[in-house]
Amino acid sequence: MVHASDQDPSGACCKRAEYGAKETPADGHGRVARRALLRAGLAGAALPLIAGCAEPERAANKPGLSFNAGWLFGGAYQPRAELADFDDSAFTPVTVPHTAAHTPLSWRDWDPAAWQDVWIYRRHFDVSSLVSALRGQRVFARFDGVMVNATVVCNDQVMASHRGGYLPFSAELTDALRPGENVLAVVVDARCIAVPPVPAGSDPASIDFMQPAGIYRDVSVLVVPRAFISDLSATPADVLTARPRVDVRCTIDTARPVTGRATLLAELLDGEARPIASQILPLDISGSGLSSASLSLTGFGPARLWSPDSPALYTVRARLTVPGAGAHEATRRIGFRDAAFRPDGFYLNGQRLQLFGLDRHQMFPYAGMAMPARVQRRDAEILRNELNCNMVRCSHYPQSPHFLDACDELGLMVWEEAPGWGHVSPDVAWQDLVVENVRDMVTRDRSHPSVIIWGTRLNETRGYPALWAATREAARALDPSRPSAGAMHVHNPVEWAEDVFAFNDYSVTRQGAARLAPPVPGVPYLITESVGVMETRPPHFAWTDPPEMLARQADLHAQAHSAAGESTAYAGLLGWAGFDYHSLLGRPYSVKWAGVADGFRVPKPGAAIYQAQVDPKVRPVIIPVFFWGPGGSSAAGGASGASGAVLGDAMIASNCERLEIAVEGGPSMTALPSDAPRYRNLPYPPFFVTMPPASGDLVIAGYAGGRAVAELRMSADPAFDRLAIAADDEAIAADGSDATRVVFRAVDAYGNQRRYLTGEVTLALAGPGTLLGDNPFEFGAYGGLGAVWVRSLPGQPGVIAIAAEHPVLGQAAVQVRATA
Numbered sequence: 001m002v003h004a005s006d007q008d009p010s011g012a013c014c015k016r017a018e019y020g021a022k023e024t025p026a027d028g029h030g031r032v033a034r035r036a037l038l039r040a041g042l043a044g045a046a047l048p049l050i051a052g053c054a055e056p057e058r059a060a061n062k063p064g065l066s067f068n069a070g071w072l073f074g075g076a077y078q079p080r081a082e083l084a085d086f087d088d089s090a091f092t093p094v095t096v097p098h099t100a101a102h103t104p105l106s107w108r109d110w111d112p113a114a115w116q117d118v119w120i121y122r123r124h125f126d127v128s129s130l131v132s133a134l135r136g137q138r139v140f141a142r143f144d145g146v147m148v149n150a151t152v153v154c155n156d157q158v159m160a161s162h163r164g165g166y167l168p169f170s171a172e173l174t175d176a177l178r179p180g181e182n183v184l185a186v187v188v189d190a191r192c193i194a195v196p197p198v199p200a201g202s203d204p205a206s207i208d209f210m211q212p213a214g215i216y217r218d219v220s221v222l223v224v225p226r227a228f229i230s231d232l233s234a235t236p237a238d239v240l241t242a243r244p245r246v247d248v249r250c251t252i253d254t255a256r257p258v259t260g261r262a263t264l265l266a267e268l269l270d271g272e273a274r275p276i277a278s279q280i281l282p283l284d285i286s287g288s289g290l291s292s293a294s295l296s297l298t299g300f301g302p303a304r305l306w307s308p309d310s311p312a313l314y315t316v317r318a319r320l321t322v323p324g325a326g327a328h329e330a331t332r333r334i335g336f337r338d339a340a341f342r343p344d345g346f347y348l349n350g351q352r353l354q355l356f357g358l359d360r361h362q363m364f365p366y367a368g369m370a371m372p373a374r375v376q377r378r379d380a381e382i383l384r385n386e387l388n389c390n391m392v393r394c395s396h397y398p399q400s401p402h403f404l405d406a407c408d409e410l411g412l413m414v415w416e417e418a419p420g421w422g423h424v425s426p427d428v429a430w431q432d433l434v435v436e437n438v439r440d441m442v443t444r445d446r447s448h449p450s451v452i453i454w455g456t457r458l459n460e461t462r463g464y465p466a467l468w469a470a471t472r473e474a475a476r477a478l479d480p481s482r483p484s485a486g487a488m489h490v491h492n493p494v495e496w497a498e499d500v501f502a503f504n505d506y507s508v509t510r511q512g513a514a515r516l517a518p519p520v521p522g523v524p525y526l527i528t529e530s531v532g533v534m535e536t537r538p539p540h541f542a543w544t545d546p547p548e549m550l551a552r553q554a555d556l557h558a559q560a561h562s563a564a565g566e567s568t569a570y571a572g573l574l575g576w577a578g579f580d581y582h583s584l585l586g587r588p589y590s591v592k593w594a595g596v597a598d599g600f601r602v603p604k605p606g607a608a609i610y611q612a613q614v615d616p617k618v619r620p621v622i623i624p625v626f627f628w629g630p631g632g633s634s635a636a637g638g639a640s641g642a643s644g645a646v647l648g649d650a651m652i653a654s655n656c657e658r659l660e661i662a663v664e665g666g667p668s669m670t671a672l673p674s675d676a677p678r679y680r681n682l683p684y685p686p687f688f689v690t691m692p693p694a695s696g697d698l699v700i701a702g703y704a705g706g707r708a709v710a711e712l713r714m715s716a717d718p719a720f721d722r723l724a725i726a727a728d729d730e731a732i733a734a735d736g737s738d739a740t741r742v743v744f745r746a747v748d749a750y751g752n753q754r755r756y757l758t759g760e761v762t763l764a765l766a767g768p769g770t771l772l773g774d775n776p777f778e779f780g781a782y783g784g785l786g787a788v789w790v791r792s793l794p795g796q797p798g799v800i801a802i803a804a805e806h807p808v809l810g811q812a813a814v815q816v817r818a819t820a
Ligand code: GAL
Pocket: 208, 395, 459, 460, 489, 504, 529, 532, 533, 576, 592, 594
């Protein structure tokens, strides 16, 4: 049935600009696929539609034409710098995602003074050749994320402003555009402003993560008819039955009253192309403003279900055709899955599934939060495919749309939460913004099958029941299908009012072993953080820490996950944290070394326990949680540990049934997985072995299903140590923002990480790219490895060669192609 012409009751998708009079579609709205433009006859002149626009972005849920290239960055704001006639000849050409800072960021010692300022970006663009094609169209600039507050000015008119760094907003440019050159200016206010997560009157150390400034996510331009689909929500229902359906609701934004009957065609596509269900609705759109239309797609079942092992995806496509005003198309990628938190755990598609995962901050050395799609997506790949997680918590804010797209594709379930950390400001405006953030988050991401729960209570906050009721209701109104939660640091059900009790559980025994508080009886219960680092004293879990401390991290994560298997009442556990991140509360170097992988995304010994939790048929894994050198193995955490049980002095994480371990020339010894109670609920508990002295190379053979499936060798002889270098990708796009990571490491003769604490690595780059990173890189300060990112230059394809040199370890080189 059609429910046309009623104002969108949620009010979520349109906001009035603070200083301008424009209404701006906020989230995930107004997508305009290239094909839709072609059909509407607008792009006959071939894209780019507006000079300087690149091809439409590839990401599945991304609308519009990329407007990432061609910006000018003017540094600190100067009076009049937002006005069209301002002389910007001294500005620096940049491509977004971009970090605004007075000095380039290193991997260490970030100082918020470097970015806490007001910044100016400008972009010139020309629409002269398209003026007639644009007649009757509406043009929006969409910003996926600007840190912290943004004011958008086009040809001297303020078109929109936005508060907060983690959610998208749009500025309608239509009325400001003129033939010839246009100037879009963005004033970015990145001072320590009282915008969630930062409370009023606080400094940057009030929260445990840094917030570098800039237009740090994508910018796109949308050209749409004067009546267009500004939001599409598509909710699968009855997914476990033979007759599933998809409930589709379109918000239609009409600039002027439309004469004649419009039609809405909605289709369900298997994957991205094959239509399997459709429905047409006639619509009466009488007034201007927002209206909505709803319908259901049926008759296609049963659907292939989405799950971590088989993340089947479908697409909903809606096409609005308005006589005399053209057509507009919007798409959303969806998945059919039934996700439910119950008192006896989490159920996916009717079956209990233990949640096993990590928390993620979106911070990167050198770049702040400004990394392109490829790098964002890679984090999801690491979590799912290397660390075997089935869930990630986006702590403590909505994260990159590219990351979420990858989670959909990889089957990585997501907890997403509104920006916050430990504080609530008492003032109404601040709290209103929290509610608005929840609305914008849910509107942006409710189609993602990977998202299974909303964090509507800000991380580790107490009190304010009215606020949490408002955020919960805001989420429920937009998405009744998902539960609400909020990570608590008090184990007190009286303060709790969400659907799932989520607890950050850092409990330890007196001996220092990880343990968990008992689940709150009778309610769904999830551990949202565990292990972490200790705040005031070691362990930090930095590469420079003693090896037994690094091993202890693996041990604690193993114990915590195992403890979460003690009762089905624990839906699962998310360890703190996936990756190291930058924080004024972190030591040393203002880094929080809580990651099981470091900020460069290199797995630390602490990650081994995650890497091993996979069926050996998929990937046999043998990872010694120690270094092997002339003195033998460095000690592991298991033995120094916790309960005092003698388990052997070296931990090996493996999914093999049995390991045969020998020092070259010596007898072989057999090791079996630990049967110690504190690992008993892990699918693949660690091994503990008392190692002989390192009289030669170490050889570990792994057996599964009765046969040898893997072998690992480690060298005791440092004479063969060398410098290794590797790039994640052979090729990147020559668009000025695409980048790939290049890791350099001190390794032994077989490629194992050496503990190496001296010397500098000097890097040289030749070809059309830039190095994002410290050069030279101090091995000693970091612990024998490091990384940089290689970024392309816009419109300059070619081979980028990176050479690295260490005074003792020698040279290594790698190449990356930048492709047109
Ligand atoms: C938690 C908090 C995390 C992090 C951690 C300490 O309480 O939620 O964001 O600060 O402590 O490492």
